[in-house]
Amino acid sequence: MRGFTEWNSNERDDSSSFAVTLEGHADNNNESETQLPLANVARIMRKIVPPNAKLSQEARETVQESATEFISFVTSEAAAKCLKEDRKTINGDDICWALENVGLNNYAAASRRYLQKYRDDELQRLAASQGCPADEEYLRLRLFEGNKETSRDR
Template identity: 55%
Template sequence: MGDEHDKLLPIANVSRIMKQILPPTAKISKEAKETIQQCASEFISFVTGEASDKCQKENRKTVNGDDICWALGTLGFDDYSQAIVRYLHKHREYERERASAAAAASSAEFASNQTSSHTKRS
């Protein structure tokens, strides 16, 4: 039974997500949490397996976000696919902006250090 539980999402994460949707006074039974845990884990495996098959056919080892979006569409989850595509684009945009900001900060720090070292030599 250990193998099966290794493939499940952590129950605390599942519970936290479920609680975000429900009114604050609502309670969730252990059975409900475990059922959602099983379903969500199975869904992730199903979609990832489809994406992985695509990657194997294309001789690629890395499953990426585009592969997951493709798998969702292929499996008939078009509504999810479109939402995930939008999320993926926003995520990539955010990562590019973060990388640019980090590069700019690094350049500024380098320039500041260069100025400091020139001042110290004088």
């Protein structure tokens, strides 16, 4: 399987995504430092296969490399978008946009649902820690838009 840098330099016209994604890592020749941890990949794989199934070292390493390539690819798309918008932080919406941009609409839709659920859960957690009621509109106004007065406050 060819590496991310090889794909990017041979098939992309916009080399800025390469520079943003690998900034600070260009001199890193140790491939194990840029791969997902093999133990984590194997643990995820074991959750999917039947309990008595065996996973070869080759299978684990292939999935490790593929998952790392996938993450690098999507992140480079999101980083290029942030670079064009003069932003330094990639957020969840950027990742969802990148998934759509590369044609992975099903993954983008699932990621957007997960991202919304995550944000809703964070909102509830924050409200509970501040002793606020759990009404979503009230929380958004009070916690994310400042201390604007609502009809409930009057």
